[in-house]
Amino acid sequence: MQITVVGGGPAGLYFSILMKRQDPSHEITVYEKNAAGSTYGWGVTYWAGLLDKLRAGDPESAEAIAAASVTWTDGVAIVREERTVHRGDAGFGIGRRRMLALLADRARELGVRVVYEHGISGPDAPELAGSDLVVAADGVNSVLREAHADRFGAEVAAGRNHYVWLGTTKVFDSFSFAFKETEHGWVWCYAYGFSGEQSTCVVECAPDTWRGLGLDRTNEADSLRLLEKLFADLLDGEPLIGREQHGGGAPAQWLNFRTLTTRCWHHGNVVLMGDAAHTTHYSIGAGTTLALEDALALAAALGSGGAGSTAAGPVDAGGLDTALTTYGKRRRAELVSAQSAARYSAQWYENLPRYMNLEPAQMFALLGQRHSPLLPHVPPQLYYRLDRAAGRLESLRRLKRWLGPRVARAVHRSSRA
Numbered sequence: 001m002q003i004t005v006v007g008g009g010p011a012g013l014y015f016s017i018l019m020k021r022q023d024p025s026h027e028i029t030v031y032e033k034n035a036a037g038s039t040y041g042w043g044v045t046y047w048a049g050l051l052d053k054l055r056a057g058d059p060e061s062a063e064a065i066a067a068a069s070v071t072w073t074d075g076v077a078i079v080r081e082e083r084t085v086h087r088g089d090a091g092f093g094i095g096r097r098r099m100l101a102l103l104a105d106r107a108r109e110l111g112v113r114v115v116y117e118h119g120i121s122g123p124d125a126p127e128l129a130g131s132d133l134v135v136a137a138d139g140v141n142s143v144l145r146e147a148h149a150d151r152f153g154a155e156v157a158a159g160r161n162h163y164v165w166l167g168t169t170k171v172f173d174s175f176s177f178a179f180k181e182t183e184h185g186w187v188w189c190y191a192y193g194f195s196g197e198q199s200t201c202v203v204e205c206a207p208d209t210w211r212g213l214g215l216d217r218t219n220e221a222d223s224l225r226l227l228e229k230l231f232a233d234l235l236d237g238e239p240l241i242g243r244e245q246h247g248g249g250a251p252a253q254w255l256n257f258r259t260l261t262t263r264c265w266h267h268g269n270v271v272l273m274g275d276a277a278h279t280t281h282y283s284i285g286a287g288t289t290l291a292l293e294d295a296l297a298l299a300a301a302l303g304s305g306g307a308g309s310t311a312a313g314p315v316d317a318g319g320l321d322t323a324l325t326t327y328g329k330r331r332r333a334e335l336v337s338a339q340s341a342a343r344y345s346a347q348w349y350e351n352l353p354r355y356m357n358l359e360p361a362q363m364f365a366l367l368g369q370r371h372s373p374l375l376p377h378v379p380p381q382l383y384y385r386l387d388r389a390a391g392r393l394e395s396l397r398r399l400k401r402w403l404g405p406r407v408a409r410a411v412h413r414s415s416r417a
Helices: 010-022 048-057 059-067 096-109 143-147 207-212 220-230 287-306 317-350 360-367 380-390 394-416
Strands: 002-006 027-031 043-047 070-079 082-095 113-115 133-136 154-158 162-168 175-182 185-193 199-205 258-262 270-272
Touching: 002 010, 010 027, 010 048, 010 096, 010 287, 043 048, 043 096, 043 185, 043 287, 048 059, 048 082, 048 287, 059 096, 070 185, 070 360, 082 096, 082 185, 082 360, 096 113, 133 143, 143 270, 162 220, 175 360, 185 207, 185 220, 258 317, 270 317, 287 317, 360 380
Parallel strands: 002 027, 002 133, 027 113, 070 175, 133 270
Antiparallel strands: 043 082, 070 082, 154 258, 162 199, 175 185, 185 199
């Protein structure tokens, strides 16, 4: 097959690796509009289950990623001035630049052509001519998806809160949260290490707080100084780093998270992957994992014999359509759980004041339960007591498992009405 991948993020690069491993005779080109190493995003997180999948797909790149990652097991929350620790499962962090460099090196080693500073203008671009398969891995603002918006059926819902993606020279050895109350409302931070030198910090707050603190009108440098003062105990005196200092060009922007869903994942020989097909709120830390799982699923669908390719001839259009349809159906079904968790997680933070009168340890416990469809409908103190009891009594645990999906379906139907 002649395969063109538009977008040199983790999904696009990893898919090219998987396809070259399946058949070295595939001609694969990856086009990335940005310069090599110019990505902005600090670190990404993942969990051990992803590593197992990556090792099955390509052991070499999986081991390189594992070796370049840092790990943690504890969660730490600072609520006002009180620190709470929660023991949890092992998590991993790796610099986005480092991950992309490792995947690009592996792709080139296998014979993939990776072209930087080369954007694709649309589905009629000459670079796509003659391609048997075009993979749109060009992000949430995908040019290829928007060229056929009616076919893909994309829907975007903007979140209420404002957030900004920053870095710091403080190296965290646990996944850390800090919640600070100001005269204008609450502002909070998620922080995690991704190397021995730096960590990621995502700061979030409600619109009234954002405006009240002046973050809607101050420049990046002044915003960073204000946030450093607010989170001084979390940062231990280390500075925050914005996009300009990170070599990203324009200053860091405060954004509203956009949740993207698509009704169909392919049109003709163009197929969506990663953020071009779906996004999930950053508070569940699953974006990169889901994108890499897209790559694994698409490669599996194409390698199952459904693509209709043979060593002697080009891909069969009917077989390709079957493979792409199978991929889309599988991934949409697999994403239901993650999308639900992300939706409830985002809503938990949008309704943060509801939980902040709890004792810090109780608030942290409900922070861990923020994916629950029951939590928004039960008073927080009562939910906390029920959850504690459910952990001890099997009958209550079964009731919780039984009620959860039913409430989720009812809320989903109501939201679509």
